[in-house]
Amino acid sequence: MTLALDLALCALIVCVSLATVAGGGIFRAIIFFITYGLFLAIGWARLGAFDVALAEAAIGAGLTGVLLLAAHGRLRRMRTKAVVQRTGLNLPAALAATAMTGALGWAWFALPAPSVPDLSQSIAQTGVGNPVTAVLLNFRAWDTLLESIVLLAALLGVWMLAREEDWNTPLGPRYHALSGGVLVGFGRLLPPVGLIFGAYLVWAGAESVGGAFQGGTVLAAVGLVALMANVLPAPSISQAGLRIALVLGPGVFLCTGLLAAALGSDFLSIAPEVAKAMILTIEIALSISIAVTLALLVLGPPVDTQGAP
């Protein structure tokens, strides 16, 4: 029974991905991509990777979908030249794709049997019960620190594309929400629930499924819904609070790492006695920064929509 479920799920994932690439319309492709992300999240849950399932559903399907839909709307308003899609199969591309799939399929059966490192002994010293959080914030803290800086660098890259005269205009497109409409209703209904759920995910991530990235994404989504419903005013780059929120997570992370180094142990190492408190501090600071950075990444550079077409 579970075998049939897994096979059907894999077939669905492949079919939806094919529908994303095939066909003409860009809007259709985006909608299929969002559907694909949700099916993939179910696949991750079937594999038992619940933290990844949450991240895929929230970031892969949700935020990427919003990002693509917003870009589609912006491009459509610019009246760009229509793209003529050649019909029929592009043979060289199809050959390359088949070779890629074939090589990966072959690699799977050629892979040596895994020797899974036994984390169960060392998890007790990390201060958290969720092994994924332990890896993210303790064993491989370097990766996570650099990742939070990558997020910041991507945001700076997006902002650099703004024109000089647009720099101080509010970020993102102007949204027009009908007062009393569905969007405004959602904009008032969803944020309280989303705030509680996001904060819960951050807190629960220490012991069970959840974490700074998943929780931060939910908080980012809450902010975006509130912005789209015009419940919150659009932010602008020059706001000091916004800038502090952006660097809070990497800053706290870096400071705790430097503190550990100053106290005589290694950079970014965490002593077992204070591990839980330190990881929670880092996680809370990180999720604030992640939430703000992701929301601003999705909003895009400041654009003056009044003057330009």
Place this chain on the structure above:
Amino acid sequence: MMPTFFALTGAVLMGVGTYGLLALPHLLRRIIAFNLMGSGVFLFFGAAGARGGAVDAIPQALIITGIVVALSASALAVALIVALARSTGTVTLADEDTTS
């Protein structure tokens, strides 16, 4: 048995993404195809970590890192495409004759 299905699904997704990246002229659709490739690799990697029964925590953590980095790269790419469209009026690359 189950990880094998998902690993082969990941391999197929990688192929579908490669095809889209090479064959689709619209740059926004190429970003979608690139994301398909990324999630295919993640699925392959995650399935490889699940062969011992439960999914290993280290691949899971790396995949979460990867998903977040993929979003930030996509956001930068989308912003570049919008900037390209603003300055040239097209959403395809100049050396590819797709608008005629």
